[in-house]
Amino acid sequence: MASFIETGGAWSTMEDVLLCECWVQISHCPVTGSTCTEMPLSNRWKLFNKELGKWRDALAKVRGNHRSGENLSNKIMQAQMWFGAIG
Structure with missing residues (x-):
């Protein structure tokens, strides 16, 4: 097993x-x-997890808004702008 x-x-x-x-x-x-202890680490992780969720959402928005000729750098810059707007 x-x-x-x-x-x-x-x-x-x-x-x-x-x-x-x-x-x-x-x-x-x-x-x-x-x-x-576990509690402070868990609380800190919750803060990180919240921010990671915002970043994930910004990246998803970039993927859903594909523009012709965009490269990875353009997409990351756009995601960073949306990430700042979300927060």
Whole structure:
């Protein structure tokens, strides 16, 4: 029987390891020497997640508004403008 981690879909073992290493690194505050608990980390993630959602929406708007002759740089600049307008 496969474990939950083994059935994680598109996540590779290396990605799982990197995620764990990152969690260990960010859960310890080098300035104060204290350990961050799950709640502050979770609250911080919620802020990031909200902003990532706005960026995703801006990119989706760019994809849906394709103009002839636009390159990737143009699309990113347009997404950045929409991202600023969303926030």
